[in-house]
Amino acid sequence: MDLIDKAIEFENRKMRFPTTSDRILASREAKSLILALNEIYKETKDATLMDIMKRLTAKKQKIEKRLKGKPLTAA
Known part of the structure; x- marks a missing residue:
């Protein structure tokens, strides 16, 4: 599943966002x-998807x- 890989990659990415637009x-x-991921979860009820979403x-x-x-x- 490509979407799960993207989510895990985002999760493991360093949280260094120097500008406001990067944070947005x-x-x-x-x-x-x-x-x-929620759309997939609605159909499959997979607990690992819920953990990733959390x-x-x-x-x-x-x-x-x-x-x-x-x-x-x-003041």
Whole structure:
């Protein structure tokens, strides 16, 4: 399955995104991989697909947290 290989490659890729646009592209790529894996999961109910989706979601959340930045402190 080519899609699973892409997801594992994305997961093992280093999380070094120097620019905001790189982070946005990585977040979008993670989202598209998760949605594509979800469509396959709906048909097969394969537990390994669910594990891959969970790991990708965690990585995507870290990227999005970095995109949002630090919250401003109320003075």
